[in-house]
Amino acid sequence: MRSRLFVALDTPDLDRARSIAERVKAHVGGIKLGLEFFTANGAHGVHEMAKLDLPIFLDLKLHDIPNTVAKAIQALRPLEPAILTVHAAGGRAMMEDAKAAAPAGTKVVGVTMLTSLDSQDMQSIGLGPDPHEQVVRLTQLAREAGLDGVVCSGNEVKAAHKAWPQGFFVVPGVRPADAHVGDQKRVVTPRQALDAGASILVVGRPITQAKDPDQAARAIEATL
Numbered sequence: 001m002r003s004r005l006f007v008a009l010d011t012p013d014l015d016r017a018r019s020i021a022e023r024v025k026a027h028v029g030g031i032k033l034g035l036e037f038f039t040a041n042g043a044h045g046v047h048e049m050a051k052l053d054l055p056i057f058l059d060l061k062l063h064d065i066p067n068t069v070a071k072a073i074q075a076l077r078p079l080e081p082a083i084l085t086v087h088a089a090g091g092r093a094m095m096e097d098a099k100a101a102a103p104a105g106t107k108v109v110g111v112t113m114l115t116s117l118d119s120q121d122m123q124s125i126g127l128g129p130d131p132h133e134q135v136v137r138l139t140q141l142a143r144e145a146g147l148d149g150v151v152c153s154g155n156e157v158k159a160a161h162k163a164w165p166q167g168f169f170v171v172p173g174v175r176p177a178d179a180h181v182g183d184q185k186r187v188v189t190p191r192q193a194l195d196a197g198a199s200i201l202v203v204g205r206p207i208t209q210a211k212d213p214d215q216a217a218r219a220i221e222a223t224l
């Protein structure tokens with residue numbers, strides 16, 4: 001079975017992304033390419049990374065009117081990502097159209113509440129203060145819209161899993177106990193995330209900014 005650890009390669013530098021992916025390849029189940037990589041390297045960069053023969057998680061967090069999101073996903077179809085993200089806050093119709101536009105083999109998952117937000121941030125954008133409530137509400141909406149799963153923090157994944165027992169749960173904001181947290185606010189350890197019901201874990205900087213990314217990925221994988 002492939003590792004449930006996905007490494008987030010957040011860099012605009014294709015050679016650096018390729019070099020880190022080659023070094024950690026034995027310890028990860030896939031690579032996540034996000035906005036930083038995609039805006040710099042586009043489809044060409046994704047095709048280059050696909051040569052490493054690891055599942056590709058294209059984390060573009062699409063969020064727009066349904067027609068625009070569907071057309072964007074149609075344009076991404078040739079890339080055949082294993083996983084693709086949209087923002088669940090885009091609403092039910094947007095998620096339905098996103099799923100319909102995606103290739104059959106692509107899991108489309110809805111981002112619920114970014115792991116960089118806490119209760120205070122939520123209130124400042126007009127939401128209730130409880131991340132659990134918001135995550136469960138958007139998880140139910142994503143399920144009704146026919147998505148494959150959601151992205152949430154390890155703090156809420158148990159509640160989200162309860163709301164959607166067959167769902168696919170992506171958990172970023174994951175930190176080994178001694179790691180720098182940075183801009184993440186709702187953080188758990190890799191083991192806690194898996195025990196709470198994560199399907200896959202996303203870890204970026206604790207691996208990519210380590211002196212030895214291979215050793216860092218291996219150490220995380222050993223705790224899973």
Ligand SMILES: O=c1ccn([C@@H]2O[C@H](COP(=O)(O)O)[C@@H](O)[C@H]2O)c(=O)[nH]1
Pocket residue numbers: 008010034059111113114115116151152172173174184202203204205206
């Ligand atoms: O709620 C979310 C959704 C996506 N992300 C992405 O995951 C990685 C995390 O990187 P770290 O360096 O491990 O913090 C990054 O690519 C985010 O865009 C997230 O963190 N939270």
